[in-house]
Amino acid sequence: MDIFDRVSANRGPLGSHSHYAHGYFTFPKLEGEINPRMLFRGKEVLTWSLNNYLGLANHPEVRQADADGAAHYGMAYPMGARIMSGNSTLHEQLENELADFVHKPAALLLNFGYQGVVSIIDALVSRHDAIVYDAESHACIIDGVRLHQGKRFVFPHNDIESLEKQLERAKRLTDETGGGILVITEGMFGMSGNLGKLREIVKLKEKYSFRLFVDDAHGFGTLGPPGPAQPSIWALRRA
Amino acid sequence: MGVTEGVDLIFYTFAKSMASIGAFVAGQEAVIEYLRYNMRSQIFAKSLPMALVIGALKRLELIRNHPEYRENLWTIVRALQSGLREKGFNIGTTESPVTPVFLNGQIPDATALTFDLRENHGVFCSIVVYPVVPKGVIMLRLIPTAVHTLEDVRQTIAAFEAIATKLDKGLYSKQPATA
Numbered sequence: 001m002d003i004f005d006r007v008s009a010n011r012g013p014l015g016s017h018s019h020y021a022h023g024y025f026t027f028p029k030l031e032g033e034i035n036p037r038m039l040f041r042g043k044e045v046l047t048w049s050l051n052n053y054l055g056l057a058n059h060p061e062v063r064q065a066d067a068d069g070a071a072h073y074g075m076a077y078p079m080g081a082r083i084m085s086g087n088s089t090l091h092e093q094l095e096n097e098l099a100d101f102v103h104k105p106a107a108l109l110l111n112f113g114y115q116g117v118v119s120i121i122d123a124l125v126s127r128h129d130a131i132v133y134d135a136e137s138h139a140c141i142i143d144g145v146r147l148h149q150g151k152r153f154v155f156p157h158n159d160i161e162s163l164e165k166q167l168e169r170a171k172r173l174t175d176e177t178g179g180g181i182l183v184i185t186e187g188m189f190g191m192s193g194n195l196g197k198l199r200e201i202v203k204l205k206e207k208y209s210f211r212l213f214v215d216d217a218h219g220f221g222t223l224g225p226p227g228p229a230q231p232s233i234w235a236l237r238r239a
Numbered sequence: 240m241g242v243t244e245g246v247d248l249i250f251y252t253f254a255k256s257m258a259s260i261g262a263f264v265a266g267q268e269a270v271i272e273y274l275r276y277n278m279r280s281q282i283f284a285k286s287l288p289m290a291l292v293i294g295a296l297k298r299l300e301l302i303r304n305h306p307e308y309r310e311n312l313w314t315i316v317r318a319l320q321s322g323l324r325e326k327g328f329n330i331g332t333t334e335s336p337v338t339p340v341f342l343n344g345q346i347p348d349a350t351a352l353t354f355d356l357r358e359n360h361g362v363f364c365s366i367v368v369y370p371v372v373p374k375g376v377i378m379l380r381l382i383p384t385a386v387h388t389l390e391d392v393r394q395t396i397a398a399f400e401a402i403a404t405k406l407d408k409g410l411y412s413k414q415p416a417t418a
Contacts, residue, residue, distance in 0.1 A: 013370060025350060025366065032398030038363075038389045046391055048381040053336060054308040055386035056298050057258035065297035083276070086286025091301065094292050097299055102251070103243060106267035108275050111260040111287050113252035119280035120250065120264055123273070142272035159298075187249075191371070191380070193333025202245030213248040213380035221302050221310050222312060222336055 025106075034058045053222045117215055118144040121184070122212070125150065128179030130170035132163065132210070134186065134196070141184050141215060150179065160200045167208045180211065187216030188223065195223075241287050252293075257298045261287050311385035312336060315392060320398045321382050328403070338381040340399065341372075344406055349377040351411035358400035 011018060018026060019237070030047060031039040034057040038047050056062050078086040091109060099107035110116030121144030125131060129150050133141060136157040145152050151173055153166035170181045185196040201212060248266040253259040264274065275281070302308070318334045323330050329341040344352065346368050353366045356379075367378040381395070405411060 011303050019348075025353060028324075028363075030363070036391055040357060040363055043361065045357060045361050046394060048362070048364040048383070048387075048395065050384065051255035051382055052258050052384050052386070053256045053312055053382070054258075054302065054310070055384050056256065056301060056308075058386075059258075059301065060298055061301060062258065062294065066290060066294045069293035073293075075288050075290055075291040078286050080283055080286065081284060082286045088286075088289060088292070090289065090292045090296070091287065094296055094299075097296065098251075098263050100267050101299060101303065102249060102255050102265050104249065104267070106268040106271035107263045107265040108271050108278075108281070109287055109292075110259070110262040110264060110278075110281060111284055112280070113250075113254055115280040115284075116262045116264065116278075117250055120248070120274060122279065123277040124248075151303060188335045188337070190337060191367070191378075192331055192339060193335045193337030194331075195334045198246060202242045211247045212245060213250070214246045215250045215317065215373045217250065217252040217262075218255055218337065220251040220336065221309060 008175050023189060029216050041130060043112050051218070053218075076144040113142075113217060115141040117141055118147065120213070121145060121182075122147045124211075125182055126179060128174070128177040129182060130173050130179065131184060132166045133184040134158065136189055136192070137184060137186060137217060138190065138217070141186075145184070150177070157192075158194060160197055160204075163201065164207075167204060167210065170210075171208060181209065183210050184213045184215070187214050190218050253295055254299075256302070259291060259294055260325060261291055261295065261299065282340045291303055296404055298362075308385045312383065315383040315385070315387045315389070318389055318392045319381065319395070322392060323399065326396060326400055328399065336383050338383060340381065342377040342379065342403065342406055344377045344411065345374060345375065346413040347407060352377065352406060353379075355405070355411070356398060360394075360401065362398045 010016065013112040014026060023029070028040060034050065034052060035048055037044055050057070078088050082084040082091065095107045095109055099105060117140035121141070125148050127149040131145050131148055133145055133152065133154055134157055135154050151170070153170050155163040155166045167181065174181055183201060186202065187196050187198065189196070196214065198214065248270065250264045250265060251262060253261040265271070293396045320330060320333065320338055323338070323340060331339050331341060333339060349366055349368050356362045356364070365380045367380060
C-alpha cells in the first residue's frame, strides 16, 4: 500500500478525531498575554493548562530581558553547532550557574528537552548495557530507550519491588555482557503529579550497581520547602 | 549515600517553570564532557540562540532571588487540591502541583463536558481520555501557578461541581458535542 494513501486514510489515534476536534479540543488558540485569564475564541477563559508554574512567562523583567537579548543579538547568533562555531561565553556562564543551582559539578545546555533526553540515553548506553525504566516515563524516555540496541526492562510505575526484580534480571544479563545498568525515572510525573521514589531507588544502590538518570522537568523551581530555593534535586524535597 | 549524590544524572527543561525553550543536563564533569562531545542532538544542531541564553540567565536570577513565587504557587496548589478533595473529587495520588481530576464517562461525555466548562463556565483546562487513561475515565488536568488567585480557585471548584453534577445525571450523553 502506498505510504501516503495509508496515512491519509488513517490519521492516527488523535488525528482521526481532527475533523471535529481541531481548533477546539486539539490545537486550540489561547490569545493575549500569558496569564491565568486569556482569550479562547474571543471569550475570556480562566486557564489551567500552562506549565507557567512560577508565573515567569509574562514577568516584566523577563519580557524586558528577552526583548533586549533579541534586539542586541538578533535570533541568529551564534551560528552553527557549539562544537563547530556556535559557542559563547554566555552559554558557558549559563551552564555554570545552572550546575551550581542544582548542586552538580557540571551542566550541558540542550536545545530541546525531548530531543535532549532521547539523545542523552542514546549517547550513554552501549549494546552491552541494560536499561531499567519506569512504565509511566515521558515519551522522550520511551523513545530514547527505543534507540537502545541492548536489553531493556520496564517496571510498573513507582513499584520498587518490581524494580528490584528487574535489576536482578539486568544484573544477570550484564554479568554476561560485561555492560552496566542505567535506571531511568522521573522526579515529578507530569500526568499524575506523583513523585518518583528516588530515595528508595537510590537505596537499591547498596545492593546493585547501576547509574540513575532522572528527568525532573516538572520539578525545576516547583518543589521544596518554603524559603530560598533549595538548589538540589527538587523531587526529593516534598513541600 | 545521599540521595542528591545518588542521582547520577539529572535533566531539567526550560519549557515549564523557566517559561522558555531549551533544557539542560547536569552531573559529574567527565560524564558531562562526554555528553558534550557525543550527544548527536547537540552536535548536529545549531546552538541555542543568544536571546534564549540571556533570557534563561534572567529567569534563573529571578528564581534564585524570589522564593515567594514558589510559595505563591503552593498557596494555590493547596487551596485547589484541598478544595477539590473537600467536594469529593478524586484527584488521584498527586504529591505535586500537577492536579488531575478523575471523572467517569465516555469520550462523548468528555467532549460535551469540556465544551460546557469552556463556554458556560469560562474554565479552560486540558482533557485526557483513552488511550492515555483507561476506557470510561475522563481526566481533567489542572496546572496551578503562582499567578493564579484564590478567587480563580473558587470559580474553578464551583464550575467543577456544576459539571460533575450534570455528568452524574447523564446529561452530557444526551446532547451532541458541538464545537
